Amino acid sequence: MSTALRVAILGASGYTGAELVRLLVRHPDVRLVALTAERQAGKPLGEVFPHLGGYDLPDLVKIDQVDWDGVDFVFCALPHGTTQEVIASLPARLKVVDLSADFRLHDIETYATWYGHAHKAPELQTEAVYGLVEANREAVKGARLVANPGCYPTASQLPLLPLLRQGLILADDIIIDAKSGVSGAGRDAKQGNLYGEVAEGIHAYGVASHRHAPEIEQGVSEAAGKPVVLNFTPHLMPMSRGILSSIYVKLAPGISADDLRAALVAAYKGETFVRVLPAGQAPQTRHVKGSNHCLIGVFADRVPGRAILLSVIDNLVKGASGQAIQNMNLMMGFPEQRGLEQAPMFP
Amino acid sequence: MSTALRVAILGASGYTGAELVRLLVRHPDVRLVALTAERQAGKPLGEVFPHLGGYDLPDLVKIDQVDWDGVDFVFCALPHGTTQEVIASLPARLKVVDLSADFRLHDIETYATWYGHAHKAPELQTEAVYGLVEANREAVKGARLVANPGCYPTASQLPLLPLLRQGLILADDIIIDAKSGVSGAGRDAKQGNLYGEVAEGIHAYGVASHRHAPEIEQGVSEAAGKPVVLNFTPHLMPMSRGILSSIYVKLAPGISADDLRAALVAAYKGETFVRVLPAGQAPQTRHVKGSNHCLIGVFADRVPGRAILLSVIDNLVKGASGQAIQNMNLMMGFPEQRGLEQAPMFP
Amino acid sequence: MSTALRVAILGASGYTGAELVRLLVRHPDVRLVALTAERQAGKPLGEVFPHLGGYDLPDLVKIDQVDWDGVDFVFCALPHGTTQEVIASLPARLKVVDLSADFRLHDIETYATWYGHAHKAPELQTEAVYGLVEANREAVKGARLVANPGCYPTASQLPLLPLLRQGLILADDIIIDAKSGVSGAGRDAKQGNLYGEVAEGIHAYGVASHRHAPEIEQGVSEAAGKPVVLNFTPHLMPMSRGILSSIYVKLAPGISADDLRAALVAAYKGETFVRVLPAGQAPQTRHVKGSNHCLIGVFADRVPGRAILLSVIDNLVKGASGQAIQNMNLMMGFPEQRGLEQAPMFP
Amino acid sequence: MSTALRVAILGASGYTGAELVRLLVRHPDVRLVALTAERQAGKPLGEVFPHLGGYDLPDLVKIDQVDWDGVDFVFCALPHGTTQEVIASLPARLKVVDLSADFRLHDIETYATWYGHAHKAPELQTEAVYGLVEANREAVKGARLVANPGCYPTASQLPLLPLLRQGLILADDIIIDAKSGVSGAGRDAKQGNLYGEVAEGIHAYGVASHRHAPEIEQGVSEAAGKPVVLNFTPHLMPMSRGILSSIYVKLAPGISADDLRAALVAAYKGETFVRVLPAGQAPQTRHVKGSNHCLIGVFADRVPGRAILLSVIDNLVKGASGQAIQNMNLMMGFPEQRGLEQAPMFP
Structure with missing residues (x-):
């Protein structure tokens, strides 16, 4: 244990912070040495999250109480916007995975447009590597600062990127x-977000205005080799975890849905966490719950020249804390799946 | 009460049957005189549906036990496929609203293709009027047999039909x-459909193969004035009631999303049950629960030339039993909203 | 409509306020003339509660903006503690049903003990009639100010009071x-109360300290003819509506569970809203949802000398707004069930 | 891997079977060599349980297709009643944990009374050890056949047994x-169990007749040193996993709720999976979800001489498959917590 990586989690009183703890307490190479939460500082974590009350963990502290000499690695799970200055203030030797949106957009101006203020750490923005591992593994290995992808962008890009790179689908519409x-x-x-406002119903929100749209467009544009504007319409569901992206695409001439599936199977061959389902099988969010898995289904559309891509992840795992650990594993030279071996929990 | 319409419900042990009873016990012009359920015959309805146990209602019987001389009007809530022969065998003087899919498709061959067998009552198929009231009110008034629209087709056609008729959106894609x-x-x-298989998750089903697709295409094609094939992808949600249709359309040249909203506001002016929301407001299924309402929202897309239509209904009310009663009211000359005045139940 | 009762709802932006509106828009003798909400004043109700957006209702105002000359009757759905002074300030001619806890406890000192401050309108406390209609109908008819019972106390007292009054169960334990x-x-x-904190789980809260305990004990003590202290342990469930009270009681010597059921059947004979189920049938909260009904089941225990009472209500209807309207009907001489005829909504 | 314990799961197509697989794929000392499911034989497990589709596992077979020479250990997750003959037919050298109720009741006649038929393997009944580990650890270590406790009995006995053994609570009532x-x-x-029948509601079932009552009474009677009949009233909740037992007990003379808590803290000191919460904290089922944990809270009652015990488990883990693995670990000399290190998943 003396050689374990000493890890700090900044923002441990939120759901992604708690999820990092849940996963890292079983990671054999990691020791949690600092957990921060500004408003809850002084409390044991088990008071804020009783499900974690039985573990031997440090109490919550404020960020400025952390002794950085005893820290090797930082997960930053702070709210969007507050993160830039915090990370800029950390000792430069620390490796960091940032779970906020602050370093995901490469273009400073796009950031300013969508987030309403100039970026406060543009030089870090340049340095940050976008941590969608399956699309960007080698860059992550050498990174000091990784911008962990958003949940929606993860679920959307995993099926889209390989197909766009190979020109099998059109970037239009x-x-x-x-x-x-x-x-x-x-x-x-x-x-x-109250139970009474979420249970037993569904509605779209952030229609044509959600901040994950430019993040998805950034990746899609790179893969397509040209600027892409796309439709992204999120809906709020009565479930605690999970994202399903139903993606409607146009096939390149001569290409079939089976071709898409074959290309995705090939693209994700050897990947631990991404699995393409057999023809006819639609993925369910509940089949990835609690795991770092992404399941992808591919269907022909009845409309000629069209296909349907369906992908599911657990937004708190592959869409946040699990992918963050996957990034850490790569940055530190650990086996990529370490600490992420949990099978999905169903039902 | 002696002059009340004497109503029979065939298939009263299913959810749509129970919902007819729920609504009709408050309809001042209706008296329920026969409730059928082949496998549950002999039981009081309150044994099958305890929530209806406190009402003075006839016990469940088999269809062949019904005394048709004492019946004026029939709701048929039997499974798809079994209905054709039952309705064909009823006294011809009886007015009927059929909640199954058996008489919704005008084209006998389309029916055979999607349902796997030749239609068993083609002459009734010709006679049947498609009961999407807001689109077809006058025909319903004179009908003897009304085919009550499917739940998905109701939610999808209400926003689409007026726009297609006026050429404000394209019928492609x-x-x-x-x-x-x-x-x-x-x-x-x-x-x-077990709780453990439905709760806390979502998945698509019947992708590119759901039987409601041809029903929607029938209406859309009529409105567009040409044959339309469209994408229809249903998803199963953890909620007992409600449908949200998120519809992605292309605008006709020179038309904006605001034009669409204005056209829908005009089209549904004076309607009791269809309401177009102000700009920026997305409808929620829980805001129509238990009512015969349909709410429609219209949004511009970030993709130029595109718009997003959102519509919600309660699948058991406007998508089934409520619309059936709306049809009955028209067929019998009652005020259209009678027995359907219930406000939505939230939360 | 000119002779309709002109009704004001104070506190219309909460769930009980909205539920009053839902039910009263169908009440033929009522016209809603004022809806108040201090922080939302100026908005149409449909902005706060989109499910009520289609009705012709007055906009939300502050209490001090109400023209009391145009009001005949007041429902007060304000938070506990703020109500006393508001009601004391209303014109004395107004009849009032108060849905808060402020006037439920007859004993001023018990109030002070449980609510942490002296009562601010003790003379109204004396005047107020406790509106558990089935137990107190005649007093309600003549009341000017009715204290509408709490949800838990309603579900608990309806099965207990008749049995205690007749000495069929013991008041101990x-x-x-x-x-x-x-x-x-x-x-x-x-x-x-966030979805993520309520869904898919259960926990007790307010154990041995919930404020509804003294309200239940007040009614139980009166019925038993002696002071009673009892166990009341509430649990929070993942459902928007409904209360189930599982009550464990000791039988008086020589008395059986069947005797209890017979006594309850007799006690509630002729009641519209309370129904005792046949032997062996356990009530479900979902079988009263949206209605003013209370269902009661009675079971023998395997432990000799014990029995189990199960009762269910919709906490927003019979446990709040429905019972409030039932009280109004009695106070105004309307038929008791008017506006409350809705059948339960299942599923 | 060559020295791994070769494990067969009989009945792998049910929820407890799938949960065994979920947990065992991470158990470093176990290799799954046979999975049976009579009606699904021939299919890959991933077809029946897509969440397990990414693991290298044997296909489903019938029981009579298993090569017992290649098996060291058996989990039997078959329905109650069918298990006795299956286990009796296995090679006697195999160690077995049975998750059904078939071997839990020591008394053959009690079994016959509650299950409606004579026991078919009475000699195994005698041999079987009741696998409530924290109460029976030493016996489990030497057992060949362990009867894994029921979910309700686990949640109920863990708080009750230490208190009864020490005479701190009465066995009455x-x-x-x-x-x-x-x-x-x-x-x-x-x-x-359909979603529509379970969601958004609660009801008691098996009132005074549930088969887990005699199992609880068996343990409670042993601990109390005399025959005990108790009230056990189960309720069905809208959640996939979890049990909360709210237990109402009488204190022995001179004993307080704090004494109970102290006794439980002492009794479970050093236990990995059972944790007694601080005063005032009520356990939530969602705080043990997916884990083998049991949380216990203790409260004084307002009724003098009474106390309230609250305990929660995940019914599929500590209440079934997790406890089964805990038993296996003891029977095989593995560390007790191996394969069960998963932290609870919240939310």
């Missing part, structure tokens, strides 16, 4: 109808 | 991503 | 294990 | 109000 569980909205008390 | 509660699948015991 | 949907906690944003 | 998720009812298609 990509429509992403996404359905998310409510944990993606965090643990802060908001009326719209 | 219409994509309908629909999300339904599980009551649409009925009350029969199926593993896929 | 009454154990009430109650399970409630989350709407009982209101619509304010609290972390503990 | 123990009332167990239990709330369970629906996975306890299995994966077979039954109308009562």
Whole structure:
């Protein structure tokens, strides 16, 4: 244990922070040495998250109470916008995975447009590597600062990128109808996330205005080799975890849905966490719950020249904390799947 | 009460049957005189549906036990496929609203293709009027046999038809991503509908093969004035009631999303049950629960030349039993909204 | 319509306020003339509650903006503690049903003990009639101010009071294990009521300290003819509506569970809203959802000399707004069930 | 891997079977060599349980297709009643944990009374060790056949047994109000377990007649040193996993709720899976989800001389498959917590 990686989690009182803890307490190469939460500082974590009360963990502290000399690696799970200055203030030798949106957009101006203020750490923005591992593995290995992808962008890009890179689908008229569980909205008390407002119903939100759209477009544009604007319509679902992206695409001339499936099978051959389902099988969010898995299904459309891509992840794992650990594993030279071996929990 | 319409419900042990009873016990012009259920015959309805146990209602009987002389009007809520012969065998003087799919498709061959057998009552098929009231009110008034629209087709056609008729959207590449509660699948015991298989997750089903596709295409083609093939992708949601149709459409040249909203506001002006929401407001299924309402929202897409239509209904009310009563009211000359005045139940 | 009762709802932006509106828009003798909500004043109700957006209703105002000359009757659905002074300030000619806890406890000192401050309108406390209609109908008819019972107390007292009055059960060791949907906690944003904190789980809360305990004990003591302290343990459930009270009681010597059931059947004979189920049938909360019904089941225990009472209500209807309207009907001489004829909504 | 324990799961197509697989694929000392399912034989497990489709596992076979020479250890997750003959027919050298109820009741006549037929393997009944590990650890270590406790009995006995053994509570009038998720009812298609029949509601079932009552009474009677009859009232909840037992007990003279808590803390000191919460904290089922944990809370009652015990488990883990693995670990000399290190998943 003396040689374990000493890890700090900044923002441990939110859902992604708790999920990092849940996964890391079983990671054999990691020791949690600092957990921060500004408003809850001083409390044991088990008071904020009783499900973690039985583990031997440090109490919550404020960020400025952390002794950075005893830290090797940082997960930053702070709210969007507050993160830039915090990370900029950390000792430069620390490796960091940032789970916020602050370093995901390469283009400073796009960031400013969507987030309403100039970026506060543009030089870090340049340095940051986008941590969608299956698309960007080699760059992640050498990174000091990784921007962990958003949940929606992860679920959307995994099926799209290989197909666009190979020109098997058109970049025009990509429509992403996404359905998310409510944990993606965090643990802060908001009326719209009350049980009575979420249970037994569904509605779209952030229609044509959700901040994950430019993040998806960034990856899709790179893969397509040209600027792409796409439809991204998220919906809030009565479930705690999970994202389903139903993606409606146009086939390149001469290409069939079976070709798409074959290309995805080939692209993800050897991957631990991405699995392409057999023809006719539609993925279910509940079949990845609690795991770092992504399942992808491919269907021909009845409309000629069209196909349907369906992908599911657990937004808190592959869409956040699990992928963050996957990034850490690569950055530290650990086996990529370490600490992420949990099978999905069903039902 | 002696002059009340004497109503029989065939198939009263299913969810749509129970919903007819729920609504009709408050309809001042109706008296329920016969409730059938082949396998449950002999039982009081309150044994099958305890929530209806406190009402003065006839016990369940088999269809062949009904005294048709005492019946004026029939709701047929039997499974698809079994209905044709039953309705054909009823006294011809009886007015009927059929909630099954058996008489919805005008084209006998389309029926045979999608349902796997030749239609057993083609002459009734010709006679049947498609009961999407807001689109077909005058024909319904004079009908003897009304085919009550499917739940998905109701939610999809209400926003689409006026726009297609006026040429404000293109008939190409219409994509309908629909999300339904599980009551649409009925009350029969199926593993896929168990709580553990439905709660806390979502998945697409019947992708590119759902039987409601040709029903939607029939209406859309009529409105567009040409044959249309469209994408219809239903998803099963963890909720008992409700359908949300998220519809992705292309605008006709020079038309904006605001034009679409204005056209829908005009089209549904004076309607009791269809309401177009103000700009920026997305409808929620839970805001129509238990009511015969349909709410429609219209959004511009970030993709130029595209728009997003969102519509919600309660699949058991406007998508089934409520619309059936709306049809009955028209057929009998009652005020259209009678017995359907219930406000939505939220939360 | 000119002779309709002109009704004001104070506190119309909460769940019980909305539920009053839902039910009253179908009440033929009522016209809603004022809806108040301090923080939302100026908005149409449909902005706060989109499910009520299609009705012709007054906009939300502040209490001090109400023209009392145009009001005949007041429902007060304000938070506990704020109500006393508001009601004391109303014109004395107005009849009032108060849905808060402020006037339920007859004993001023018990109030002070449980609510932490002296009562601010003790003379109204004396005047107020406790509106558990089935137990107190005649007093309600003549009342000017009715204290509408709490949801838990309604579900618990309806099965207990007749049995205690007749001495069929002992007043010792009454154990009430109650399970409630989350709407009982209101619509304010609290972390503990978020979907992620309520769904897919259960926990007890307010153990041995919930404020509904003294209200239940007040009624139980009166019925038993002696002071009673009892166990009341509420649990929070993943459901929006509904309360189940599982009550464990000791039988008086020589008395059986069948005797209890017979006594309850007799006690509630002729009642519209309370129904005692046949032997062997356990009530379900979902069988009263949306209705003003209470279902009661009675079971023998395997432990000799014990019995089990099970009762269910919809906490927002019979446990709040429905019972409030039932009280109004009695106070105004309307038929008791008017506006409350809705059948339960299942599923 | 060559020295791994070769494990067969009989009945791998049910929820407890799938849960065994979920947990065992991460157990470093175990290799799954046979998975049986009579009706699904021939299929890959991933077809029946897509969440397990990515693991290298044997296909499903019938029991009579298993090569017992290649098997060291058997988990039997077959339905109650069918198990006795199957286990009796296995090679006697095989160690077995049986998850059914067939070997839990020591008394053959009690079994016959509650299960309606004479026991078919009475000599095995005598041999079987009741596998409530924390209460029976030493006996389990030497057992060949372990009867894995029921889910309700596990949740109920863990708080009760230490207190009864020490005479801190009375054995009279123990009332167990239990709330369970629906996975306890299995994966077979039954109308009562459909989403629409379970969601958004609660009801008691098996009142005074549930088969887990005699199992609890067996343990409680042994601990109390005299025959005990108790109240056990299970309720079906809208959640997939979890059991909460709310237990109402009488204190021995001079004993307080704090004494109970102290005794439980002492009794479970050093246990990995059972944790007693601090005063004032009520356990939530969602805080043990997916883990082998049991959380216990203790509260004083307002009724003098009474206390309230609250305990939660995940019915599929500590209440079934997790405890089964815990038993296997002891029987095989593995560390008790191996393969069960998963932290609870919240939300």
